[in-house]
Amino acid sequence: MKKIVFTSESVTEGHPDKICDQISDAVLDEIIKQDKYARSGCEVFAGMGFIIVGGEITTSAWVDVNNLVRDVIRDIGYDKAEYGFDYHTLGVFNTIHGQSPDIAQGVRKTGTKRQGAGDQGMMVGYACNETPELMPFPIMMAHKLARKLAEVRKNKKLPWLRPDGKTQVTVEYENGKPKTIHSVVIAAQHDPDVTDKRLKEGIIESVIKPICGKWLVCDSKFYINNTGRFVIGGPVADCGCTGRKIIVDTYGGMGHVGGGCFSGKDPTKVDRAGAYMARYIAKNIVAAGLADRCEIQVSYVIGGTEPLSVNINTFGTGKVNEEKLVAAVSRVFDLSPGGSIAQLNLLRPIYRKTAAYGHFGRTEPEFTWEKIDKIAALKAAGR
Numbered sequence: 001m002k003k004i005v006f007t008s009e010s011v012t013e014g015h016p017d018k019i020c021d022q023i024s025d026a027v028l029d030e031i032i033k034q035d036k037y038a039r040s041g042c043e044v045f046a047g048m049g050f051i052i053v054g055g056e057i058t059t060s061a062w063v064d065v066n067n068l069v070r071d072v073i074r075d076i077g078y079d080k081a082e083y084g085f086d087y088h089t090l091g092v093f094n095t096i097h098g099q100s101p102d103i104a105q106g107v108r109k110t111g112t113k114r115q116g117a118g119d120q121g122m123m124v125g126y127a128c129n130e131t132p133e134l135m136p137f138p139i140m141m142a143h144k145l146a147r148k149l150a151e152v153r154k155n156k157k158l159p160w161l162r163p164d165g166k167t168q169v170t171v172e173y174e175n176g177k178p179k180t181i182h183s184v185v186i187a188a189q190h191d192p193d194v195t196d197k198r199l200k201e202g203i204i205e206s207v208i209k210p211i212c213g214k215w216l217v218c219d220s221k222f223y224i225n226n227t228g229r230f231v232i233g234g235p236v237a238d239c240g241c242t243g244r245k246i247i248v249d250t251y252g253g254m255g256h257v258g259g260g261c262f263s264g265k266d267p268t269k270v271d272r273a274g275a276y277m278a279r280y281i282a283k284n285i286v287a288a289g290l291a292d293r294c295e296i297q298v299s300y301v302i303g304g305t306e307p308l309s310v311n312i313n314t315f316g317t318g319k320v321n322e323e324k325l326v327a328a329v330s331r332v333f334d335l336s337p338g339g340s341i342a343q344l345n346l347l348r349p350i351y352r353k354t355a356a357y358g359h360f361g362r363t364e365p366e367f368t369w370e371k372i373d374k375i376a377a378l379k380a381a382g383r
Helices: 016-034 065-076 137-154 196-215 270-287 322-332 337-344 375-381
Strands: 003-011 039-047 050-058 091-094 121-128 161-174 177-190 221-224 293-300 309-313
Touching: 003 137, 016 039, 016 050, 016 065, 050 065, 065 091, 121 270, 137 161, 137 177, 137 196, 177 196, 196 221, 270 293, 270 322, 270 337, 270 375, 309 322, 322 375
Parallel strands: 050 091, 177 221
Antiparallel strands: 003 161, 039 050, 121 293, 161 177, 293 309
């Protein structure tokens, strides 16, 4: 029996990079509410006591960036001066400017067949039958642990937790299937007066066991705040930047990723819409039973109305020839940039919710790329 171990990580919404992703997408949502055909490439940088909001945005909308940033920081939980970073006192610097007209002329009308891709690039979608969400098991467990850390902080079950945190899960696989959890790593920011013993016992009982319980064995290892202390955190301890957590955002390192991040980008940016479409396709292929694992890569040229390439890899698990799958996908899905936007209904203010705990494997209704409504069409086209 072939045995391997595989590791994925996630971060909480209070991690410096995730702060930036959430602000970028909060700005995008506010713009789309007023102007769904806007062009946005919003970038954020977080440091000790400040947030810089920049990038290229062309829109008729007006957004109070200063107060929007503070609202996001407050919602995350940076609401006390003792944290060294809080929504009351941080400085917000707005350096946004318009999109280059040289780029804009190639995009044209959003959501139509004539719409061109907002940039060149390659995007990847992945799915597998390891979990009900058709996602890799390690990244799903890491996300659930990160969510649980935030939950027990906000509901005061572990009132000494602070917003910053990271999780990591190492899984033992046997013959390609997850068997047990080898180890769990938790880095949880905390108040200075909580003892190490109380912190570890609280996290094991209130975070790790509720999420990982049935997958743990007697020799599963826990590494909780492995340096012994994590009081100074957030942008005070480490700068943050939009788009630095693309492995966390996607498949946890299982499968490839595309060339660009997602947050802050309107749907004309194929980095975002193309990656969502690729996940939609891969998930439907696995849900249809046409493969146990599926990875699809698509690529575009700036201004192009159709993909340059479509490639599918089923890692030897496919029930039909991969060339047939590519042909079936081309018949069932509209892979034009405008077609992706229309099929997934992407011109809505849904993006801030995507900016923490992963863009894939989600069950909320906003995540239209997680639908499995093309099963019958794919089976028929793949015969």
